Amino acid sequence: MPASDHHVPVPALQPGQVHLWQGTVGCGALADLDSSVLSPSEQARMASIANTDARALYAASHVALRHVLAAYDGRPARNLRFRTAEGGKPGLVDGHGLSFNLSHSGQMLLIAVADDCELGVDIExxxxxxxxxxxxxxxxxxxxxxxxxxxxxxxxxxxxxxxxxxxxxxxxxxxxxxxxxxxxxxxxxxxxxxxxxxxxxxxxxxxxxxxxxxxxxYKAALAAQRPALEVHHFDLAEAGIPSPGGSLFRKPHSGRP
Ligand SMILES: CC(C)(COP(=O)(O)OP(=O)(O)OC[C@H]1O[C@@H](n2cnc3c(N)ncnc32)[C@H](O)[C@@H]1OP(=O)(O)O)[C@@H](O)C(=O)NCCC(=O)NCCS
CATH class of the missing domain: 3.90.470.20 (4'-phosphopantetheinyl transferase domain)
Known part of the structure; x- marks a missing residue:
């Protein structure tokens, strides 16, 4: 199995739960990045970003998004396909109800995952x-x-x-x-x-x-179209996403929710 397709164990997503994955992009993230999981259009968008830090954040966010979603979905990260709804919101093709949203700012990224729920996240x-x-x-x-x-x-x-x-x-x-x-x-x-x-x-x-x-x-927010939610926070570096031993993300040091 290529390193980029390794399986990351994630907790089961129960109905009514939202799983929030956050990560801080480390220095030199681009050098550590295996971007081969990205689609040609994601690679092209990455290459079009002139600022190195912004390019690293974009790339790390989309590599992490693929690995996180793959872990819930069961398909290899590189095989996931995305569609864009009217209005611009990305979703998974054949996602069987798996909902997600992504945000990135500064050096941080945030991914929310839920079962069949309209949700949005923002990190600032x-x-x-x-x-x-x-x-x-x-x-x-x-x-x-x-x-x-x-x-x-x-x-x-x-x-x-x-x-x-x-x-x-x-x-x-x-x-x-x-x-x-x-x-x-x-x-x-x-x-x-x-x-x-x-x-x-x-x-x-x-x-x-x-x-x-x-x-x-940083401040972060989640909005979900559900009257009640159970929210669980996870860290990408602690979970070894996207690659075991990779230094793409820094371990958290303080300020956990
Ligand atoms: C595009 C927008 C949806 C989010 O932009 P943003 O805050 O700059 O960026 P974030 O990092 O939070 O989110 C970007 C991600 O959201 C997702 N996204 C894009 N369009 C989306 C939409 N219409 N709905 C939900 N998610 C969307 C994508 O995954 C995107 O990632 P990508 O750019 O790497 O492909 C839009 O709200 C925007 O342009 N906002 C500008 C800021 C503003 O004026 N805010 C007013 C608040 S008072």
Missing amino acids: QQRGGHRSEAVARRFFAPEEYTALATCPAHLRSDYFTQIWALKEAYIKATGQGLAQPLQGFAVQCLEHHAELLRCDIGRPNDWTLVTWTPTPG
């Missing part, structure tokens, strides 16, 4: 934020903007990134991407709890939102 590297006020005024719903404006100043940057990630996760779950009006729904983030206040697809109670800090300097 926090950046210095004097423009966040103007961005929030333009893109956030009025309820979200008011909550941000009344947030204590020292928490505002964190809160902004959490709301941003939640909104991204939701529009990725619906699959409409930026075609969906960002003010047509509103999210709220309390200390240990996030929720959908209103939405234009279904009812807020149909949705579960989760936000967390995957590692210092």
Whole structure:
């Protein structure tokens, strides 16, 4: 069996569960990468990315995505085929209900997997934020903007990134991407709890939102069209994905959910 087709044992995916896989792309990831599992179009997209770090993140994300999905699906990673739904959301061809979504930012990537559930994830590297006020005024719903404006100043940057990630996760779950009006729904983030206040697809109670800090300097969010969820977190490096002994991903050191 080629190294790129090794089988990774993953926990069984039970109905009502979402499995979240996160990874931090290590230095020199491109040199360690076996990209032979990628399709010709993925290889072409990878080659078209001029920035080395962005290319490494794209490549690591898609190699990891194939290995994670293959582990649940049972087919070799290189044999998986993807389709793109109207609106741009990727899905598995012949996936038999296996749902997934991918996000990457900075040096981190996040993959969510579930059984037959509309879901979206977003991971965001926090950046210095004097423009966040103007961005929030333009893109956030009025309820979200008011909550941000009344947030204590020292928490505002964190809160902004959490709301941003939640909104991204939701529009990725619906699959409409930026075609969906960002003010047509509103999210709220309390200390240990996030929720959908209103939405234009279904009812807020149909949705579960989760936000967390995957590692210092990043915020992440999950949106799933299910009223209740059991969320399990896994690390790609600890699980040896994509290759045993490979150094594509750094072991986590702190900031686990
Ligand atoms: C494309 C978009 C769906 C996500 O973009 P993003 O946040 O830059 O990127 P992420 O890393 O989170 O997600 C990218 C992955 O999502 C998946 N994806 C692409 N289109 C998608 C869609 N319509 N729905 C769900 N998932 C999608 C793909 O796997 C993609 O990976 P790839 O680019 O390596 O092929 C879209 O929401 C976007 O362009 N957002 C821009 C930011 C913005 O204005 N946000 C407003 C928040 S207030």
